[in-house]
Amino acid sequence: MPVESLFPRLEKLLPQISKPIQYVGGELNSQVKDWDEAEVRWCLMYPDAYEVGLPNQGVMILYEVLNEQPGVLAERTYSVWPDLAKLMRENGVPAFSIDAHRPVKAFDVLGISFSTELGYTNMLEALDLAGIPLHAKDRTEDDPIVLAGGHAAFNPEPIAAFIDAAVLGDGEQAVLEMTEILKQAKRDGADRAETLLRLAKTGGVYVPRFYDVEYLEDGRIGRVVPNHPDVPWRVSKRTVMDLDEWPYPKQPLVPLAETVHERMSVEIFRGCTRGCRFCQAGMITRPVRERSITGIGEMVKAGLEATGYEEVGLLSLSSADHSEIGEIAKGLADRYEGTQTSLSLPSTRVDAFNIDLAQELSRNGRRSGLTFAPEGGSERLRKVINKMVTKEDLVATVTAAYGAGWRQVKLYFMVGLPTETDEDVLEIADMAREVIRAGRQATGTRDVKCTVSIGGFVPKPHTPFQWVGQADPDTIDRRLKLLRDAIRDDKSTAKSIGYRYHDGKPGQVEGLLSRGDRRVGAVLEEVWRQGGIFDGWSEHFSYERWMTAAQAVGVDVDRYTTRERDELEVLPWDHLDSGLDKDWLWSDWQEALAEQDLDDCRWIPCFDCGVCPQMGTEIQVGPTGKTLLPLSIV
Amino acid sequence: MSKQPPGAPPPPPVQRIRLRYTKRGRLRFTSHRDIARVFERALRRAQVPMAFSAGFSPHPKISWVGAAATGVASEAEYVEIALAVVCDPEQVRQALDASLPAGIDLVEAVVAEPGTSLPDRVQASSWLIGLPQVPLQDLEQAVVKFLAATVIEVERMTKNGRRVFDTRSAVVSMRATQGDDCAILRVVVQHVTPAVRPDDVLTGLRSVSDLATPVPPAATRLAQGPLTPEGEVADPLAPDRVAAGHPGATAGATRQVSEVAGVQPPG
Structure with missing residues (x-):
């Protein structure tokens, strides 16, 4: 069946909407492959606006990995803003890919990458715009397989009714293996059920329809059981080993429209074993796998040539922890001396960071801001969350940054952490004041500023905090106000300290979706039916809409958020294997309560979190001892 | 801490080149801010030796003349770039055109007549x-x-x-x-x-x-x-062409109508 471009119909709508360029496609390094020559066709979606979705590394990597394969085609789609969605519905224009503007419904797979649960309503909106039945059980042979990936896929139970399948972990090899299965299934004339069964049998693709959830009388989960003899009891996450073999994106997409990250990004390592107990990313991406210094150098060179970007971001969960970060920063700064190319390290820990490194980073270009994330206000609380930074270290590091010429630093904390008291939160104000005073002394000027930025803590699955009762929004809001007053009260420093925060309500909804089970899906659907989309955007998010919807479908939000779970409760995601041993997570939770910290297994013997033996993986770190040679003789 | 970064300031411009470009087809949906970003990156990929502003945030010296609104196509948009090295304008045009997306096409490049202002001519x-x-x-x-x-x-x-x-x-x-x-x-x-x-x-x-x-x-x-x-x-570039000794090259102005995507020239 020929699939025609929807662009001529879309083009008539574009003059009537804002920022039409985001729907046009044609980005540098994007590609349009022949539809009829492809045997398996993927539509990759990032369920947020184009400006947020385009820079997403996951989608960019899979787009390139898939398109490199002969006989395989991948195009992209992002959430459309309400102005266009309204016109599409009025004019009967269905959801489209932005590469060749093909109908989303015409693809074999719609793969959606969820960085956050707040993208769920946008998935429902996209399915509806595409003309794909909302519920997996209503889909026919004409519909794509709707596949969820990304960090939120480690508990896809709240969206189990809407997706056909989910993949946990790294996608590079997973999409290729799935493509082979889909290709064979098409050749065999397998129907939808058979195709999904073949995927489920691998043990690496979660197909919710093959698992039944049994509930106890009190509403807790009894167990999750496979309802087909050939599917495994547990589904495992995927782990890519040897990042140097996967130097993607090789040809990063460069948008015409403005996006949130305008830089060339290189993932310098994957995984993190610092063991911060609140951090889902650090728990589910173990073990640490470093890209080599030479591999990084090659990716930066090829990426800059392919894009023309003037900033290179060295990405990871804690970039200063790379075993050769000093050599990498110096090597790149030397190579790009005089080219107005700047380097940035988006995630840096206070203790691993030093000012020499910062100087290297800003040597060739624009000096960006510095952000430090102590996360917890008091030393006691930092022991609970296992983010071991002392106040003295932080003040010394920030003071050194001021001394080296920075005038503005950002300090990031969370409020609502387990065991937190008002006093813990008020210590944030003390720390900020001390930073300012020390900075003034070191620089001899009053021209130093810091911004205190606060996020609300949301307990996540597959972490030692997966059992905790989440702080309710009123508690969070009250502590945010206490902190604001404390910062304002000291007139000698108040004007030098900025204060940014969000209220506790969105975190509550995120908490409901993060640790929800299949029953939460009804809330999600009701919210979307009442007009809920773009929940990550404060101008679109409505707490009241979520609470009203939960009441309407009979879901008790507190059960999922503020209720503390006990050790033996079956959690909705227990049948999804992140490699972490549940007993180890529980003992780490107990150690948190005892305010005991835990070191990083890169530098101490294994403490048996379970991931490496369970997944057949190992830590891959340097140093390699190599350096980056000047480009002229490379 | 000084108000200027350490080291020598960037070299001053030695040449200014005026360019005419188009916004054709789908690219008409770009805004002038989109065009500016696309241009800066294309200049870097094409390795045009741009002159930069001084300071902590050096920017390539690019001067825009007006700009057609988002959604409006154009055969005649203009921009002036300042270079740190004297270049052949036609070579700059070709290199930059190859680096720009199809639709934003560089159709003319001339060396600016010193001391004149392009916006004043428009x-x-x-x-x-x-x-x-x-x-x-x-x-x-x-x-x-x-x-x-x-x-x-x-x-x-x-x-x-x-x-x-x-x-x-x-x-x-x-x-x-x-x-x-x-x-x-x-x-x-x-x-x-x-x-x-x-x-x-x-x-x-x-x-x-x-x-x-x-x-x-x-x-x-x-x-x-x-x-x-x-x-x-x-043609706003005619005086530059005369000053550079190429007064004849005005073909672009007559050629343009037939190139308008999707719209036939009036009979």
């Missing part, structure tokens, strides 16, 4: 507006009414808020012709403040007649430059 624009599903007769009647009026006020949001302004006095000439698949309006509009844009002219036309435009009209800027006594728009 006084008026010549527009071609395709009006699908509009009978030529209706358009002709609206044009007659428009030209007969002395003042035609329209209202639009500008960056200074909602403003009412006259569209008639900015229009130098206006005529209706029949294209292959739609009626076409040809209009020469002077650059005034607030700007009278093609959609303002259409709003004005609708306000003096019962002209209806069922499909969004598609506007293309064919030329912008000095306004001649005959009411024509002249």
Whole structure:
């Protein structure tokens, strides 16, 4: 069946909407492959606006990995803003890919990458715009397989009714293996059920329809059981080993429209074993796998040539922890001396960071801001969350940054952490004041500023905090106000300290979706039916809409958020294997309560979190001892 | 801490090149901010030796002349770049054109006549507006009414808020012709403040007649430059060409009409 471009119909709508360029496609390094020559066709979606979705590394990597394969085609789609969605519905224009503007419904797979649960309503909106039945059980042979990936896929139970399948972990090899299965299934004339069964049998693709959830009388989960003899009891996450073999994106997409990250990004390592107990990313991406210094150098060179970007971001969960970060920063700064190319390290820990490194980073270009994330206000609380930074270290590091010429630093904390008291939160104000005073002394000027930025803590699955009762929004809001007053009260420093925060309500909804089970899906659907989309955007998010919807479908939000779970409760995601041993997570939770910290297994013997033996993986770190040679003789 | 970064300031510009580029097809949906970013990256990929501003945030020296609005196509947009090394303008044009997306096409490059200002030369624009599903007769009647009026006020949001302004006095000439698949309006509009844009002219036309435009009209800027006594728009790069010793190269101005994507030149 020929699939025609929807662009001529879309083009008539574009003059009537804002920022039409985001729907046009044609980005540098994007590609349009022949539809009829492809045997398996993927539509990759990032369920947020184009400006947020385009820079997403996951989608960019899979787009390139898939398109490199002969006989395989991948195009992209992002959430459309309400102005266009309204016109599409009025004019009967269905959801489209932005590469060749093909109908989303015409693809074999719609793969959606969820960085956050707040993208769920946008998935429902996209399915509806595409003309794909909302519920997996209503889909026919004409519909794509709707596949969820990304960090939120480690508990896809709240969206189990809407997706056909989910993949946990790294996608590079997973999409290729799935493509082979889909290709064979098409050749065999397998129907939808058979195709999904073949995927489920691998043990690496979660197909919710093959698992039944049994509930106890009190509403807790009894167990999750496979309802087909050939599917495994547990589904495992995927782990890519040897990042140097996967130097993607090789040809990063460069948008015409403005996006949130305008830089060339290189993932310098994957995984993190610092063991911060609140951090889902650090728990589910173990073990640490470093890209080599030479591999990084090659990716930066090829990426800059392919894009023309003037900033290179060295990405990871804690970039200063790379075993050769000093050599990498110096090597790149030397190579790009005089080219107005700047380097940035988006995630840096206070203790691993030093000012020499910062100087290297800003040597060739624009000096960006510095952000430090102590996360917890008091030393006691930092022991609970296992983010071991002392106040003295932080003040010394920030003071050194001021001394080296920075005038503005950002300090990031969370409020609502387990065991937190008002006093813990008020210590944030003390720390900020001390930073300012020390900075003034070191620089001899009053021209130093810091911004205190606060996020609300949301307990996540597959972490030692997966059992905790989440702080309710009123508690969070009250502590945010206490902190604001404390910062304002000291007139000698108040004007030098900025204060940014969000209220506790969105975190509550995120908490409901993060640790929800299949029953939460009804809330999600009701919210979307009442007009809920773009929940990550404060101008679109409505707490009241979520609470009203939960009441309407009979879901008790507190059960999922503020209720503390006990050790033996079956959690909705227990049948999804992140490699972490549940007993180890529980003992780490107990150690948190005892305010005991835990070191990083890169530098101490294994403490048996379970991931490496369970997944057949190992830590891959340097140093390699190599350096980056000047480009002229490379 | 000094207010300037350590080290020598970037080298001063030694050459300025003026470029004409297009916004064709889908690329007409770019905003002027999009174009600016696309240009900066293309300059880097093409390794054009740009001159940079001094300071902690060095920027390549690029001066924009006006800019067609988002959604409006153009055959005649202009930009001036400052270089740190003297280059052959045609080589810069070719390298940059190869690095820009198809649709933003670099069609001319000339060395700037020293001491002159390109924005000063740009006084008026010549527009071609395709009006699908509009009978030529209706358009002709609206044009007659428009030209007969002395003042035609329209209202639009500008960056200074909602403003009412006259569209008639900015229009130098206006005529209706029949294209292959739609009626076409040809209009020469002077650059005034607030700007009278093609959609303002259409709003004005609708306000003096019962002209209806069922499909969004598609506007293309064919030329912008000095306004001649005959009411024509002249080539703004002509003086630079004379100064550089290449007065003959004005082919671009006559070639452009047939290149307008999707719209046939008026018969």
